[in-house]
Amino acid sequence: xxxxxxxxxxxxxxxxxxxxxxxxxxxxxxxxxxxxxxxxxxxxxxxxxxxxxxxxxxxxxxxxxxxxxxxxxxxxxxxxx
Numbered sequence: 001x002x003x004x005x006x007x008x009x010x011x012x013x014x015x016x017x018x019x020x021x022x023x024x025x026x027x028x029x030x031x032x033x034x035x036x037x038x039x040x041x042x043x044x045x046x047x048x049x050x051x052x053x054x055x056x057x058x059x060x061x062x063x064x065x066x067x068x069x070x071x072x073x074x075x076x077x078x079x080x081x
Contacts, residue, residue: 008036016040 008016020033
């Protein structure tokens with residue numbers, strides 16, 4: 001677990017950004033702020049990936065149902081004629 005000596009995890013994204021722009025580049029505070037920002041971005045990317053996975057599953061289900069519906073329609077047409 002990363003050291004949070006600057007209490008960055010408790011800050012909102014806006015507060016973190018404002019705090020970060022006040023720091024000198026290449027300072028320990030600046031590096032800690034960048035690491036916290038990257039940690040948050042990684043968390044958002046993980047959530048997006050999970051959402052994309054569930055969307056793909058729904059798309060595949062809809063595609064499968066469409067194929068079944070077409071097959072049933074073709075079968076009905078062939079049987080009636």
